[in-house]
Amino acid sequence: MPSDHPKPVLRPSDMFDRLFESEDPAEVSRAAHMTAQTLLARVRRDQDPEVVERLIGFASAHGVDDIAQLWARSPAASLPGALWRLYLVQLSIHRDPHTASLLYERGRRQLPTADPIVAGAPDPARPDELVLLIDTIMRGVFTGDLAVALDRTAAFCRVEASGATHLADDHETTEPERSTALTRRALRLAAFAEELRVAARLWRLGDLS
Template sequence: MARDHRRPLLQPTANFDWIIGSDDPGAAHRIAQETSWALLDRVRGSAGAGPGTTGADPALVDRVVKLAAGSGIDDIAELWADAGQHSLAGQLWRIYLLHRIAEGDPEGTADLFRIGQENSRSIHPVVAGVAEPVSPDSISALCDTILRGVFAGDLAIALERASSYCRIMALGAASLADDRDPLDAEHAGRLTTRALHYTSFADDLHAGARRWRDGTLD
């Protein structure tokens, strides 16, 4: 069982002030685990295939992606926000939050990715999976692809792709922070913090992929 219940801190805008209240943290943890595995099993098994396969009903996957793009699973996602990074709930929350951030700030997200891609030497953009040229639409499509991969593909690959995406975003935020530092140190500081948060998410998602493969994801 996971022991790390720290709340992820990647919140580049004020729109992501998740507030989770519970008198019983243990119960909240159990509910987070149960809902995350139930959702994954339900969608992955929708065409008669079991967890870990690619037999999901495309119509159901479409529905889940559309719900995530709107506010359809906000209540469930809030249950996952405090889950540790070694749990399925924690991994799904990170994927969900990345998707919502891109939806909430498409221009800014595309700009950071573009800058990060220009400064990347070890992360090929194909690994992250974005279409060229980078645009708000292509970033939105990438986030949809990652989310679809969670439910209809190899979860480990989806998590690794999300990890690569976060590393590129971290590079973009760090590079922009360097550019802004002589002009606006406060803004540069916020960008540096954002880069650190994206890096933390990248590490967590990469670890999640490894745990999914070896069967130790809670």
């Protein structure tokens, strides 16, 4: 007989009984690293498909407040910092897949690199396909090679940054405010791309913790 009580959603913070309430930077850092390492190790060890799917959909279903509390202040070149950035990229696509598709398609046409191939989006990349892409990449975080997931997300961010830059140029004269917003977005995406690239290299070296 099936249970009347659904399984609880696995929240990263549920595992650790609020390990840090203080503002002590050392304690916050310690807890951030511990939660990221333990969460990743636990999911990779158990390989429970239901848990993996809940973690993939966590940010879209519940926002990023819990994740931010755990990992947002962590350095980019750390496991919690890298996971935080992965969730932010995923959430940005889920919240506005149409803009993500617009930027990606423009960036793909303009960027003379292999980044579109590394990211792995179909050609053309429709909004629903980009949602599927980022969820597939996130699944690789928990079930595959984390470095590959980081590299694919970095490549995706570089394509999007290129698209945002070129669209900003298009609107510079006619819509300066939109151009400015797109330029800021391009800078954030470019920064994320570099940070995720470095995180992937550190993971391969065994130095991402």
